Amino acid sequence: MLTIVSNIGKYMLMMWEVFSKPQRLSIFWKRFIEEVNIIGVSSFPIVMLMSVFMGGVIALQTASNMDVPLLPEYTIGYITRQSTILEFSPTIISLILAGKIGSSVSSEIGMMRVTEQIDALEIMGVNSLNYLIFPKIMAAVFFFPIIIIFSMLLSMLGGWLSLVSTGLSSSESYIYGLRSFFRVYSVYYALSKTVVFGFLIISVSSFYGYYAKGGAIDVGRSSTKAVVYSSISILVANFLITQMFLL
């Protein structure tokens, strides 16, 4: 319990340093572009794959479980869209990215710690927290929503593919379902969630990397912790945000 409290304190202090003004803006931009590539662009393939398949499965499940003849066929499209936008894309994809990005961020920074590269930065007079972590956080905050919008679209496409190929529903009624009772608010809600999740993944993983000690084994251990705790923080944040905004 005491370690949890002291870790949260340490995390807060770290964030304070991270969010100071970059010492050199041109270097910040260069780092930002690098990180957009590493964190954002390289995540596209896995997100695309996941989204198409999950969308397909959601649509199939909904279609095959609709026994009541009273429900119109377009319900399938409607449910697929709702579950994709509200939870699947923002939350589940973020959890997957927590695994992919969290472990790489934390092992990258952890390795820099144990090979004294962070000390080398500090000794030059560089604010290492700001230099290393701020561009990552900005890249995630900026790029996660884009990834998630793609994921939403692809997953609805996946639903369409699976329904049309199995013949469980007609293309028209699925698309009609996708478009019915649509509130833009739910997309805003989903994207704001993503921003929070992106921030949590990067900051929590950086925290475990930055304060890693020892050698390769310890770096491995802290990247496991990074994934576990950023996933937990996503789940908790998701619960809190949902309570606040949808109820």
Add this chain to the structure above:
Amino acid sequence: MIEIIGVNKSFGEHAVLQNINALFDKGKVNLIIGASGGGKSVLSKCIVGLHEVDNGQILFDGKDVCQMNELERRELRKKIGMLFQGGALFDSMTVENNIMFPLRMFTGMRKPEMRDKVNFCLERVNLAGKGHLYPSECSGGMKKRVAIARAIVMNPEYLFCDEPNSGLDPKTSILIDNLIQEITYEFNTTTIVITHDMNSVIEIGDTINFMFEGKNWWQGNKNEIVQTENPQVVDFVYASKFMKQIKEKLK
């Protein structure tokens, strides 16, 4: 000038530094020597503020680092060049970018100007034309020399070198020693070199601090160290057969 007064440092129960007092002069090559695990690297990290000391004072030209806040430390550190025992090169950057990094971060130099400066430093460590390599493509000794180049690129006022010539062949080793000496005299830097190498001790040791079991056991210069009767120092200096033979000859 760096002055250390009554510094203690322990990790848990393990007292690594015990009441260290030392004076490192400006414009001189100041050596710290001693057995492996004796606390030399820890001392150098305490001096630059990477480790907090338990108590004592560390004065950089009269200003105590231990009393400084993070911002003041950062300002001071811009005047420090440091070579880490493991090199600590940024492995995501090429050799050239490693050396250029502090210039990019802290000077308003233009690209060609920075290139010139980097090439000049690479030449001094005998690595001309190797700027495009990544650290993972360099040999151990090359990494060390790149790290030295990076430490001196900003013309630091204080230069710390943790074992600059471990892992180098004798010839390159002498080249590095001479480079450190030249820079010290040329720019009037306060240089602190940690070493095991008796060659360097005799070659460049303007002042020498011998650390033993966490204490600053003996102080002197390169002439005094070959004559001292202090048993621990004698043990260290004349550990090799070669040095023993030299001692016999001198007698």
